[in-house]
Amino acid sequence: MKAKLKVAKEFAFAExxxxxxxxxxxxxxxxxxxxxxxxxHKLANExxxxxxxxxxxxxxxxxxIRYPGGNFVSNxxxxxxxxxKELRPxxxxxxxxxxxxxxxxLQEFEEWAHLIGSEVNMAVNLGTRGIEAARNLIxxxxxxxxSYYSNLRREHGHSKPYNIKTWCLGNEMDGPWQVGGKxxxxxxxxxxxxxxxxxxxxxxxxxxxxxxxxxxxxxxxQWELDVLDEAxxxxxxxxxxxxxGNEEDDLENYLAKSIGxxxxxxxxxxxxxxxxxxxxxxxxxxxxxxxxxxxxHSKGEEEKNKNWSFAPHLLEDIYNFEDSLxxxxxxxxxxxxxxxxKIACLAQLVNVLGxxxxxxxxxxxxxxxxxxFMQVSNYGRGQVLKPYLDVPTYDSLEFKDVPNVxxxxxxxxxxxxxxxxAVNRSKEVADxxxxxxxxxxxxxxxxxxxxxxxxxxxxxxxxxxxxPKESKNIEIDNNVIKAKLMPLSWNMIRVEAx
Ligand code: AHR
Numbered sequence: 319m320k321a322k323l324k325v326a327k328e329f330a331f332a333e334x335x336x337x338x339x340x341x342x343x344x345x346x347x348x349x350x351x352x353x354x355x356x357x358x359h360k361l362a363n364e365x366x367x368x369x370x371x372x373x374x375x376x377x378x379x380x381x382x383i384r385y386p387g388g389n390f391v392s393n394x395x396x397x398x399x400x401x402x403k404e405l406r407p408x409x410x411x412x413x414x415x416x417x418x419x420x421x422x423x424l425q426e427f428e429e430w431a432h433l434i435g436s437e438v439n440m441a442v443n444l445g446t447r448g449i450e451a452a453r454n455l456i457x458x459x460x461x462x463x464x465s466y467y468s469n470l471r472r473e474h475g476h477s478k479p480y481n482i483k484t485w486c487l488g489n490e491m492d493g494p495w496q497v498g499g500k501x502x503x504x505x506x507x508x509x510x511x512x513x514x515x516x517x518x519x520x521x522x523x524x525x526x527x528x529x530x531x532x533x534x535x536x537x538x539x540q541w542e543l544d545v546l547d548e549a550x551x552x553x554x555x556x557x558x559x560x561x562x563g564n565e566e567d568d569l570e571n572y573l574a575k576s577i578g579x580x581x582x583x584x585x586x587x588x589x590x591x592x593x594x595x596x597x598x599x600x601x602x603x604x605x606x607x608x609x610x611x612x613x614x615h616s617k618g619e620e621e622k623n624k625n626w627s628f629a630p631h632l633l634e635d636i637y638n639f640e641d642s643l644x645x646x647x648x649x650x651x652x653x654x655x656x657x658x659x660k661i662a663c664l665a666q667l668v669n670v671l672g673x674x675x676x677x678x679x680x681x682x683x684x685x686x687x688x689x690x691f692m693q694v695s696n697y698g699r700g701q702v703l704k705p706y707l708d709v710p711t712y713d714s715l716e717f718k719d720v721p722n723v724x725x726x727x728x729x730x731x732x733x734x735x736x737x738x739x740a741v742n743r744s745k746e747v748a749d750x751x752x753x754x755x756x757x758x759x760x761x762x763x764x765x766x767x768x769x770x771x772x773x774x775x776x777x778x779x780x781x782x783x784x785x786p787k788e789s790k791n792i793e794i795d796n797n798v799i800k801a802k803l804m805p806l807s808w809n810m811i812r813v814e815a816x
Contacts, residue, residue: 321709321723321748321803325736326755330701330729332657336381337484339695340439340663342609343427344388346414346670347623347632352678353668354430355422359679366422367430370682374674375434375667378688379695382484384439384608384663385427389413391489392445392497396455399423401474412497414632415624424459428480437483439526439608439663442516444488444508445498452512453519456485460520484524484661486608487513487549490531490559492541502541506548513552526606526661527553532560533582542586546593546603555606555661558586561671562644563614569640569773571714573743576647576724578717583607583655590658606661610648611671612641612687633670639784639806640773642686646741646808647724649694653739654726656702664691677779685777686784689768690739693786693810697737700730709748723748723803729815735763736815742803752799752811759799760814765792769807786810 343349354375357366386394393412398420400406406420424440431438440459442452457467459480468479487509491500500508505528513525527549530541542556560582564572583605590603615635623630652662668674673688705726711719725740736757742748766786775783791802792811803809 319710319722319744319746319748321707321725321750323725323727323738323750323752324706324755325703325727325752325757327701327703327729327757328755329704329706331704332702334653334656334699334702334728335660336699337661338652338656338659339380339698340382340384340608340661341378341380341667342384342388342663342665343386343667344670345386345390345411345418346388346666347634348629348669348676349666349672350422351629353672353676355426356678365426365429367433368676368682371668371674371676372433374682374684378673378692380434380436380667382439382661383431383436383667384441384486385431386424387413387441387489389489389496391441391443394443396424396443396451400425400458410626413495415626416630417626417628419628425474425476438480439484439486439661440482441486441489442512444491444505444512445496448508449512449515453515456516456519456523460523483522484526485516486526486528486557487553488528491528492535492537493531502537502544503548506545509545510549510552513549517552524554525552526555526557526608529557529559529586533578539589542589543593546590547596550593550597550599550601550603553603555604556586556590558582558605558607559609561609561611561613562648563612563617564640565614566715568715570712570743571716572640573644573647573741574714574717574720575644576651577720579610579648579651580654583651583659587658604660605658607652607659608661608663609665610662611665612637612644613671634675635671636776637685637687638774638776639686639768639771642690642768642784643741643743643806643808645687646690646739647743649690649698650724650726650739650741653694653698653702653728654705675779681779683777683779684782689784689786690808693766694739697810697812698728698739700728700732703727703729723750727752729757734814734816736813738799738811740803740809740811742805742807742809745805747805748803750799750801750803754797754815758816759794759797760816762792762794763812763814765789765801766810767804767807769804773806
């Protein structure tokens with residue numbers, strides 16, 4: 319099979335916002351306790367943070383990380399999570415029916431995020447709380463003057479404000495499972511008024527309004543229209559959440575699910591722009607795809623572990639090779655919408671649907687999904703080029719005209735390189751030709767691929783079965799990249815470019 323891609327600087331349509339490679343840590347299961355924080359672990363530093371996890375997280379080059387939920391935020395008292403640890407109350411978390419000791423909280427997360435080179439994307443509780451708690455929280459985090467909550471932060475050892483710049487106004491407020499869920503009108507008005515107060519305290523922040531919990535929600539569409547209608551002037555982003563799975567065990571259809579993400583994003587962009595037109599405003603709302611991942615392996619198991627225990631095993635999906643191929647397709651899809659998707663968070667980072675897993679008292683290890691994310695996050699920076707691709711297509715159970723190869727190129731002018739990410743969805747070799755119209759190609763820097771693994775094979779603490787390796791199946795001929803994309807493969811090609 320032949321796959322022909324045309325690239326040109328002229329086709330650049332978006333600069334990648336680094337926040338596209340965000341992730342997420344929620345107080346859920348073993349994400350925090352046993353994940354990033356395990357004071358008794360032999361590799362924990364003096365603060366109790368696992369240094370093996372810090373090292374793996376740093377390599378993912380995550381610029382922003384959402385915290386503390388997720389569903390958890392809807393019954394979160396931020397005051398419980400700051401100050402001397404011995405005074406912090408133990409609470410029950412209603413969303414995951416777990417015990418929350420608050421021995422790790424906002425102060426520790428701020429510190430941990432910076433250790434991995436990340437900013438915090440903080441969520442406020444609009445479930446059980448509202449304007450007042452959000453006002454106090456932003457005063458605590460960002461206010462530099464002489465006031466009660468900023469002085470409290472100083473008392474807690476932080477003279478300088480945290481300056482958290484990206485904030486989520488609640489979480490999944492149309493979900494029937496959400497503590498303090500609301501109707502669109504109620505939520506839209508509360509988000510607007512909360513956002514107004516927050517921006518009065520710090521006008522430089524950006525606010526994310528909750529879209530619906532997912533495309534399959536009966537509220538989807540109308541919810542977006544209604545909440546935007548209420549809060550358009552106050553907010554900057556609308557959120558999207560979606561998880562994918564291969565419940566049907568249908569590989570062709572599974573790898574095509576990124577087409578569903580593509581349609582979802584286009585639909586939400588249209589909704590934002592419809593309200594823009596209705597309001598006759600110049601202001602554009604961008605998207606924050608602040609929960610995306612594969613989630614299905616552990617489904618059905620969580621109910622038995624929601625038993626009011628501490629750090630239970632929840633949402634611990636163990637990913638196989640086909641999952642990493644879909645993650646590759648989803649990353650490419652996010653890049654193809656980089657003009658409007660400015661923030662995206664792989665949900666989540668450690669243990670809970672994590673590319674990084676840990677054993678209590680044991681090893682930290684990398685799942686199959688770690689690698690495509692790491693490569694795109696590190697090298698998918700610069701201008702995204704609109705991909706003009708000629709490749710055969712197929713029809714699957716749910717999707718028509720699925721290209722056998724999913725592909726996108728990013729031109730990094732500063733580093734002088736053209737980086738192409740591709741998934742070969744088919745069981746045949748794809749002979750890829752990337753012809754460059756106005757970019758002078760130099761040498762191949764590297765061609766990394768993941769291929770040849772059993773599609774159901776997983777990694778484990780003892781064996782990394784799935785990992786990227788170098789391919790030599792590449793040449794530059796007359797300013798054309800010629801590469802072989804192996805059947806069912808993930809590929810990253812970096813070439814010098816001017
Ligand atoms: O990421 C896991 C959960 O999925 C989050 O808490 C929630 O927002 C979503 O339903």
